[in-house]
Amino acid sequence: MxxxxxxxxxxxxxxxxxxYDHKRALSALAALYGVDAEKVLHLYQEIAPAFGSGRIEPEEVVDLFNERFGAERSLEQFAEAFCSGLARxxxxxxxxxxxxxxxxxxxxxxxxxxxxxxxxxxxxxxxxxxxxxxxxxxxxxxxxxxxxxxxxxxxxxxxxxxxxxxxxxxxxxxxxxxxxxxxxxxxxxxxxxxxxxxxxxxxxxxxxxxx
Structure with missing residues (x-):
């Protein structure tokens, strides 16, 4: 241009x-994994800089959450919860x-x-x-x-x-x-x-x- x-x-x-309601997204992820929202926040803070600058992909984020919280959630399930704080x-x-x-x-x-x-x-x-x-x-x-x-x-x-x-x-x-x-x-x-x-x-x- x-x-x-x-x-x-x-x-x-x-x-x-x-x-954007960050707390709503944290609560949705906490419910998805059956853990406290504070634990979700701490884990997200660990990966946020890399995720925000494109150094890790969504699949890697989901794998990390699944491993940390001992669960098997799909990318689609994770994305729905992760984006729940967004609205037009x-x-x-x-x-x-x-x-x-x-x-x-x-x-x-x-x-x-x-x-x-x-x-x-x-x-x-x-x-x-x-x-x-x-x-x-x-x-x-x-x-x-x-x-x-x-x-x-x-x-x-x-x-x-x-x-x-x-x-x-x-x-x-x-x-x-x-x-x-x-x-x-x-x-x-x-x-x-x-x-x-x-x-x-x-x-x-x-x-x-x-x-």
């Missing part, structure tokens, strides 16, 4: 464009798509995720196919707040940091984007975030208007 003459908005996914945010996805359809902005996503969540998103959030950039940590081998993942996004979009607004629900990720020169918004609710997006857009229009 050639977006040199465009500004860009990059979104996080979890709890920004898509709902229809309004947020529609808003992001509307920004893309205006034709004035390059719209993208940078997400710390994993192969199972990506498969869920492929099935349940087809709107992402309309975006200019969808960057999943497990597919690029990097996770936020590593500055290299933001630098790769800028390279692929061909948009400099000063022309990008980055939105994430985690302060550390927003701060990493800001250090590279992007404008950053820490998302907490969509009413506030939409006001901040529109304020940024107005400022950008003023900045590029011929004097």
């Amino acid at each position: 050639e977006a040199t003459n465009m500004d860009s908005i990059l979104f996080d996914l979890g709890n920004v464009l898509v709902h 945010n229809d309004a947020a996805l529609a808003y992001a798509v509307s920004l893309r359809q205006e034709g004035e902005l390059a719209i993208g996503v940078i997400s710390n995720t994993n192969a199972l969540h990506v498969a869920w998103l492929d099935d349940h959030a087809p709107e992402l196919k309309e975006f200019d950039l969808v960057m999943m940590s497990n597919e690029v081998g990097m996770c936020k707040p590593d500055p290299e993942i933001f630098e790769l996004a800028m390279e692929l979009l061909n948009v400099p940091a000063q022309r990008i607004l980055y939105i994430d629900d985690l302060e550390e990720n927003v701060e990493a984007a800001r250090k590279l020169g992007m404008t950053g918004v820490v998302h907490s609710d969509w009413a506030q975030t939409r006001r901040q997006i529109e304020a940024w857009r107005a400022a950008r229009r003023h900045a590029v208007r011929p004097q």
